[in-house]
C-alpha cells in the first residue's frame with residue numbers, strides 16, 4: 558500500500574471543504590429592521606490559567622455580527638430570510 562499519497566498537502570487539513578454556491582443561498586436580514594448589512598465584532602472571554610492549554614490566562618474570541626442600521630446583535634435566533642421578513646411586516650400592518 559502506498560501511503561505517500563494519503564492526506565492533504567500541509568495547510569489543507571484544517572480547511573473544511575463545503576460545496577455551497579453562495580449565489581444559491583437565500584439572503585437573510587435583520588429580524589428587527591429588515592436590513593441586510595452586518596458588521597463583525599468580537600466578544601472576548603477569559604480562559605483561566607487552570608483551563609488554558611498554555612497554562613496562562615488566554616483570551617477566547619467569539620465573533621458576533623451587528624446590524625449596521627439598528628445595531629441589533631445578529632444571531633441564529635433572529636436570522637430571517639428577506640421574504641419571511643416581508644411576510645411578517647405585512648401581517649403586522651394588517
Ligand SMILES: [Zn+2]
Pocket residue numbers: 587588589590591592624625626627628629
Ligand atoms: Zn436591524
